[in-house]
Amino acid sequence: MKVAVLGCGGLGRVHASIYAKMKDVELTGVCDLQLQLAHDLSEITGAPAYLSFEQMLEQAEFDVISIAVPSFLHKEYTLKAAKAGKHVICEKPIALHLEDAEEMIRCCEENGVRLFVGHVVRFFPDYVNMKRSLDEGKIGKACVAHASRIGSHPGDTKAWFKDFDKSGGVIVDLMIHDLDFLRWTLGEVTTVYGLNHCNDQLDYALVTLQFASGAVANVEANWGFPGPFQTKAEIAGNEGIVIANSLNSSSLKIQKAPSASEASAFVTIPESPGFQSPYELELQHFITSILTGSEAIVTARDAYKALELALAAIESVQTGKAVHLPLSKSFSSNA
Structure with missing residues (x-):
């Protein structure tokens, strides 16, 4: 399973570091608008660094993307990833408005990809x-x-x-x-x-x-x-x-x-x-849910609620x- 990470701040670093050590998972890209953050995380994990989601989408192969950008950007990049056929693991909250959350869920369903939200508790x-x-x-x-x-x-x-x-x-x-x-x-x-x-x-x-x-x-x-x-x-x-x-x-x-x-x-x-x-347990569970098609402990509808x-x-x-x-x-x- 090939995975990329969007957002190289605190939680992005957590996600990427876990993926880099996870069995049967290959971290193929890390991305942040602040290129220094992306480069720093690239050095830690060995994954290539990208300056934009579009660049990473064009140049990196991945099946799943972890979205760890500020909350107001969750909808934008979830929709872009889903339309590109990528499974999405998005940090909480799912969005800031119910209509946005509903659109994210619907877009993932229509494009045949899974949406997971990081309610890590x-x-x-x-x-x-x-x-x-x-x-x-x-x-x-x-x-x-x-x-x-x-x-x-x-x-x-x-x-x-x-x-x-x-x-x-x-x-x-x-x-x-x-x-x-x-x-x-x-x-x-x-x-x-x-x-x-x-x-x-x-x-x-x-x-x-x-x-x-x-x-x-x-x-x-x-x-x-x-x-x-x-x-x-x-x-x-x-x-x-x-x-x-x-x-x-x-x-x-x-x-x-x-x-x-x-x-x-x-x-x-x-x-x-x-x-x-707990983040390792969470991400491993989400990856396993994708591989097996099983329902996750926390669903996108749970995140909506x-x-x-x-x-x-x-x-x-x-x-x-x-x-x-x-x-x-x-x-x-x-x-």
């Missing part, structure tokens, strides 16, 4: 085990969930993140990880309510989700946090609670409701952190009202 062991704990009934029926994802402001080094029209802000770019995870774990969302405080140094959002199951989740995202990047998540059921905290070395814990038969109410699930990169949740939160922020799903596309085109 589904490949983090702690989050996978949280979902498994719930699915296996270890904490009973889910009642309340909390998720938090906070770190420094990426706009301090890459200005486009501070342009809402290009990034969608902290909700679309960062919180969308947890919105996707919670929908994957707890099911469909019926109502969204959001709060957001944003200035040049800070973009903070707090969103409440009501699920069709009756569960409720509070989701926090923060760009501008002065400390280290960190994530936390917990799901409380009627028989226990499962907790993950990235600041703990062995972070996933299940606390059971006390029972007479249990000597200890606290159970720790050991995890081997970082043994295999995650974007819908993010845009519903933004609509709630702007109107001050709870938003009921499905989201009207008339709002999404103006978000």
Whole structure:
């Protein structure tokens, strides 16, 4: 399988470095408008460097392309790749507007290629085990969930993140990880309510989700946090609670409701952190899905639904009202 990478910034470097070491995968090109970035990545991976997608399309052979450019460019290059008959692995969010996401999905279907979107949290062991704990009934029926994802402001080094029209802000770019995870774990969302405080140094959002199951989740995202990047998540059921905290070395814990038969109410699930990169697991899974024709753990429709949740939160922020799903596309085109 021959693969190329468009975008040689942080995530593009991650994708390319993984492909360069992946069995049965040949990295045949890396591309960035900033030629120095492309050349640097070419030296690391051994793949030829290109200055434009069109040049790489003309001169390099590839079956799949990883698109790791700024969010507002996802639609443009996904459509170009699909029309050229290339499978697409696109970083999240799938797009900034629902109509764009729909067009991307439709274009890939019409051209007989697959579209995958990098909601990588589904490949983090702690989050996978949280979902498994719930699915296996270890904490009973889910009642309340909390998720938090906070770190420094990426706009301090890459200005486009501070342009809402290009990034969608902290909700679309960062919180969308947890919105996707919670929908994957707890099911469909019926109502969204959001709060957001944003200035040049800070973009903070707090969103409440009501699920069709009756569960409720509070989701926090923060760009501008002065400390280290960190994530936390917990799901409380009627028989226990499962907790993950990235600041703990062995972070996933299940606390059971006390029972007479249990000597200890606290159970720790050991995890081997970082043994295999979640990005490596994700990309290998996507490549395998292409080779076998199997459905991916996260589909393009899942990415569409995650974007819908993010845009519903933004609509709630702007109107001050709870938003009921499905989201009207008339709002999404103006978000």
